[in-house]
Amino acid sequence: MKFTDVFLQTSTKILVFIIMTFSIFILFAGHHNPGGGFIGGLITSSALVLLYITFDLQTVRDIIPVDFNQLAAGGVIVSVLTGTASFLFHVPFLTQTFTYVDLPLLGNTELASAVIFDLGVYMTVIGTTMTIITSISEDEK
Amino acid sequence: MSGSGEVVGAILILIGAIFSLISAIGNVRLPDVYTRSHAASKSSTLGVLCALVGTLLYFLISDGFFSIRLILGIFFVFLTAPVAAHVICRAAYRHQVPLTEQSVQDELKDYYMENENLEQEDKAYLIEKEIELQVTEQV
Numbered sequence A: 001m002k003f004t005d006v007f008l009q010t011s012t013k014i015l016v017f018i019i020m021t022f023s024i025f026i027l028f029a030g031h032h033n034p035g036g037g038f039i040g041g042l043i044t045s046s047a048l049v050l051l052y053i054t055f056d057l058q059t060v061r062d063i064i065p066v067d068f069n070q071l072a073a074g075g076v077i078v079s080v081l082t083g084t085a086s087f088l089f090h091v092p093f094l095t096q097t098f099t100y101v102d103l104p105l106l107g108n109t110e111l112a113s114a115v116i117f118d119l120g121v122y123m124t125v126i127g128t129t130m131t132i133i134t135s136i137s138e139d140e141k
Numbered sequence B: 001m002s003g004s005g006e007v008v009g010a011i012l013i014l015i016g017a018i019f020s021l022i023s024a025i026g027n028v029r030l031p032d033v034y035t036r037s038h039a040a041s042k043s044s045t046l047g048v049l050c051a052l053v054g055t056l057l058y059f060l061i062s063d064g065f066f067s068i069r070l071i072l073g074i075f076f077v078f079l080t081a082p083v084a085a086h087v088i089c090r091a092a093y094r095h096q097v098p099l100t101e102q103s104v105q106d107e108l109k110d111y112y113m114e115n116e117n118l119e120q121e122d123k124a125y126l127i128e129k130e131i132e133l134q135v136t137e138q139v
Helices: A006-029 A037-054 A057-063 A068-089 A114-137 B004-029 B033-062 B068-094 B108-115 B120-138
Strands: A098-103 A107-112
Touching: A006 A037, A006 A114, A006 B068, A037 A057, A037 A114, A068 A114, A107 A114, B004 B033, B033 B068, B108 B120
Parallel strands: none
Antiparallel strands: A098 A107
């Protein structure tokens, strides 16, 4: 029996945007405020789970054609490369730095290399969570 | 720092707490899933909203700090709580959770019998329940 619920589907279309925006806010706020890559990744995957509950597994897979295994692997690679990049400047592994840059739209902004590491964590968390959930939710007969 | 922020925040949070208490009492006192969901979704949503607005106004007046996250939280609770109640009630109805005995009317039943692809035994169960109700009414 196909499950369709107009209330749930319509509100999900609005809610997913709010949750995604909030997760990206949390990801970038992690440097000075509570938050960071791990919790941001979990919030993003909760938005994706909401999509999976409301719509079909196959429909969501068509809309978001991301291989979550590869996303998790890519996140680990990004994090490791951020760590090893410090060897280029003859400083120890995983050393971080920050600088102030004048960006065209945002003005004087602090850019920290820890954000790239956090981005790797974020991708890994999304990839792992979604791999677990999609692999236990579908059952091939 | 003035005292007015504290007064406004305290009053709103107190109203929110009272609404939450009323919601909890309704959850205990009401007889079936549908009326309980009515109590749990509406008044606890209002309670949470009052508490959040109170917090927002407190920080706005006393510290001059405008929290976008609280606005987002208010909007989010306002949007999700009724939908959650709707989904729970719908699931309950589709599993033939009975209405309380005091209830007089079930307007969804005819539509549901006609338009949903029910399993044969579920349909038989519904018809049986209807006959039972009619018998008790006649007695």
